[in-house]
Amino acid sequence: MPDTIQSVAIKVNVNGKPRSLKVEPRMLLVEMLREALDLTGTHVGCDTTYCGACTVLMNGAAVKSCTMFAVQADGAEITTVEGLERDGQLHPIQKAFGDAYGLQCGYCTPGLMLSAHHLLSRNQQPSEKDIRKAIAGNTCRCTGYQNVLKAIQLAAQNMKGA
């Protein structure tokens, strides 16, 4: 392979593990996660920052990993869907999505759960409208969102006690 483009060394912490990588400047964050780190739970659904299938947490905030270069994540802490569970125990958001039938094909689900994570870490009692706004950048083509709303409400309830 030609080495015409200089690779750049970056350090990121992904799901609690420090990683050092050399990436092409044009590599997207989502490509880094999926291709370089084999974290295939983060998906791609569009090319235009619309669908949120690629949503991950960067320093605790939801970002669309298809709209960032990997080099921009240098020094950051990234959480992907694979990093949600603890010791094999589902995160309350994951559990709520299952309990409320908040998924069908499951392609959008990782992104939706991370957007929900962003919301619930900032607002423990979100109204229905808050939830709708928080996931406005996440497209789901299967569920019609109704059970997704229920799932996030359920997660909020369950996390309040925690």
Next chain:
Amino acid sequence: MGSEDHNKNWVGKPLPRKEENRLLRGRGKFADDIKLRDLLYLRFVRSPYAHAKMVSLDTSAAEALPGVVCALTGAEIALQTQPFIEIGPEPFAKIKDYPMAVSKVRYQGEPVAAVAAESAAIADDAAELVQVEYESLDPVVDAEQALEDKSLLHDEAGTNRVWNGVFEYGDVEKAFKDAAYVVNIDRLHFHRFSSTPLENNVVIAEWDPKDERIYYSCNNSFPSFAIQFLAAHLNVHIDRIRVETSDIGGSFGIKITSYPQMAVCALASKKAGGRPVKWVETRSEHMTSSAHGNERTFRDTQVALDKDGVITAIASRHIDDCGAYPRYEPLGCVIWSQVFPGVYRFKNARIDFIQAVTNKCPVGPNRGYSRMQHLWFLERVVDICAHELGIPSDEMRLRNYIRTEEFPYTTPNGCVYDSGNYPKMLDIAKRLIGWDEWKRKQIEARKQGRLMGIGIGTTLDSGTNNFGQSQIVNPGLPYSGNSQGANCKLDIYGEVVVAVGSCPQGQGHETTAAQVVADVLNIHPDLVTVRTGFDTERNVHTGFSGTYASQFAVSGLSAVHGAAQKLKTEMKQLGAFALRVKEDEIEFGMGAQGPELRAKNNGKCINYWGLANLVNANSAALPPELYDVTLNCRYIWRAPFKVPDKQKKYGNLTLTYASQLHIAVVEVDRETFIPRILDYVAVDDCGTVINPAIVEGQVYGATAHGIGAALMENCVYDAVGNMLTSTFSDYTPITAVNMPIVKYGHIETPSPHSYSGAKGMGEGGAAPIHTISAALQDALFDNGIVIEDSFNNADSLFRALVGKETSQAETLVKVERRV
């Protein structure tokens, strides 16, 4: 079936889905998640023109780029393959459809070349180096214009008319002669949209040179159909093509027609010496060149009604636009007639059905395929007549619905509607939405000059096709009936393992199949392993296997049930031998060591491992009369169909008829013209429910698709065939902020045609499109507007209301009153 099979425990329960465990953890296996050694990445070069001659094509610069392994052109493919099979008859059967353009492009986004490289990024760079020179031709973007044949897409056919047939039943002339009213509707139009699954198409192909076999990992949703096209095209025996699917991120029918891309990936792999080739579609590729739903124009509609507003006859001309290549078409030219009269009782009708090619993306069987267009048309007819005659829309429906006591109901074209109760659904929907209260509010709103409307949409979701209907479009086709396979076995250590021929995309087949088997064997569904995805080498598929056309609950689960019954019979034989009792003394259930068989009287028992061991590892202990017992039971379920009468276009075309009835309250903002949904109800009837949570989820999902299509999602082309909505940001799939809360109601009229009483229901019949059109018309009728198009957004409503450019009742609708 199964007299002792009344131990129903699991079917009917909202069991948590087995699929969740991997999907929630980000451990699903979608096609793009698969990596292989030596993998190459393929990128297509696509036409910027809708209609053009290719003057030259040069791939040399691309091939010279380091990291590029090969390039492939349409002309090169044409030399080594057969054109794809055409489903339709002459003259359209003459057209030559290759997976990439050979000498002429026919829609924007059509592939003309492909490059395969060591990385996706290199493939991207290389694709940009391919030089193509075009000479543009007159594009034909409108189907009615296409029928003038001034500019031909396919010279070999000599016409743009793909198919034409008249569907006539009853005595249409007499009904019009006797009519009290005749309503004439000049034009109605159903727009082009796509359910756009969130996961794009993905293909990995490997053409193994050692044994001349092709291996596919992909997300095609009807592989048994795809391999028939691929085998003939690639000159390869069908048994040498293996297709595997795993988790699929939605299809809604759109992923049925990915076989052209599958062909190119295989040919690229062959050219690359057998290295596997992966293609991951981008969203823009998906929007311009995977598949769209069928667009349809309804011309010169005449409706005969009696003095009470009962429709007695409909005559109309329907022009379907299938885009540049027919591919799955012209099947849509008959599939709509599964629901010929919709939910209505009229007996006389003549529909002249025509399909045309245009310079747009080819169509595919999009959720609600071909029936939703027709059902929307019928609902428009009913509402327009109701408004013109001053009959309330609910009353109009009650006068025209098929009556509950008439089921099973034979339609004028010989379809048998298995069961239903439309008036009851209407009643429930009205109660759920608070009909009277909204009517009162509407009067108030109108006094204030607000544009508020209430609309009803009644629809059908016909499921489990009789493939014999394909003979109505082409009498030469060798297809009829419908079948589905399943395998149920007791594995070596006594595990219960089920394999089905479907390839689910979120419908929860693993869960519902486990529920069915659990009930047959009287065990917990967690003890049933259901194989994920589809695999041609599992030998459970038939020619019609896949996931499409609302059928798994009927065909798939009937096959699973049949296989489980077969297994149960064998287990019983074996158990009777092992426990030295008669077969009818055997009971199935759970014991201390897991699932077991017990003798009713003496309490002796044998667990599943013991049974499986007898056949698999302790066979000397078996008596010869049990040698036929394999504990590996394949069952093919066949739908009870006959071949339809091709000349008369008469016969039963589908097995089950689920129905949905929706009501919407919509208001159009006086200033912004933005239509807003104020309240929404969906009531469904899909017979006996296997898993209520899954059914409810399907209803919400189909409702979102319908609301999106009605108000936001439209595949727009300009006059020269440029697609203007080629990204999600332009196409704007519906989001959580646009979705109203859907109030859900439900009735069950069990189908007499499936083993459990269930009906297929995955498509939903696009009820929201009918319903929102109806509500908008109710809101705007007093302003002289008739809703003429299935797509209505602020822009189109502004053009109708202020610009008076479209949808004007006085030009669109004429009523002859003879009483």
